Amino acid sequence: MAGAASAYLARLARFGFRTDQGLADARTWREGAGLLAVLLAVLTAIWLLLEPNAHRQLAPDSSLFDWATFLTFVYLLFYTFALLFIGVSLYNLSAKRLRARNLPTGLAGLVPLAALFSGAAHWLQPRVDEYLSYWYVAGIDALLVAALVWTVLELGFRAPLDIGAP
Numbered sequence: 507m508a509g510a511a512s513a514y515l516a517r518l519a520r521f522g523f524r525t526d527q528g529l530a531d532a533r534t535w536r537e538g539a540g541l542l543a544v545l546l547a548v549l550t551a552i553w554l555l556l557e558p559n560a561h562r563q564l565a566p567d568s569s570l571f572d573w574a575t576f577l578t579f580v581y582l583l584f585y586t587f588a589l590l591f592i593g594v595s596l597y598n599l600s601a602k603r604l605r606a607r608n609l610p611t612g613l614a615g616l617v618p619l620a621a622l623f624s625g626a627a628h629w630l631q632p633r634v635d636e637y638l639s640y641w642y643v644a645g646i647d648a649l650l651v652a653a654l655v656w657t658v659l660e661l662g663f664r665a666p667l668d669i670g671a672p
Contacts, residue, residue: 523594526601526611535603536662542592542599553585593618603661617657620650 523538530538559578562568600614627643 523598526598526614528602529606530599530602531606532603532662532664535599538599539596539658539662542596546589546592549585549588553581556581593621600657600661607660607664609660613657616653617650620646620653624650 556578559572559574560582562572562575597614597618600617601611604611604614624643624646627638627646631638631640631643
């Protein structure tokens, strides 16, 4: 049973994420987006556990090199590449579904782009809080949520307009 599940996931990942060419039905999009969401959740949970190690003060009684901090930043490098890969994979999968729905494929980049803007705003705001109100960050987050809801409803649950999707 485990072999069949891993073979199914491998087929799904190979089909949905390699390129933006082709078509995808709603079920395939939901399964692929769900797989990406689970992967993102697991990687983010690991980062949230490791993130306190990234804040370290050099004091006279501390050592210059700390393995926990070093490994935290190695994981951060891996996590960053994984986030970019997940964004590209979501774009490819969404472009296939948008093409099957006869909609512009450029809309596939809406969620990854909004997520990158949201992450950048959350990173920047604490550093320049006297110039950038938190309401700007909340507004960008609201745009991300709106893009995410529209994408899930349109690509994952919308009634068939499918044109020859497998």
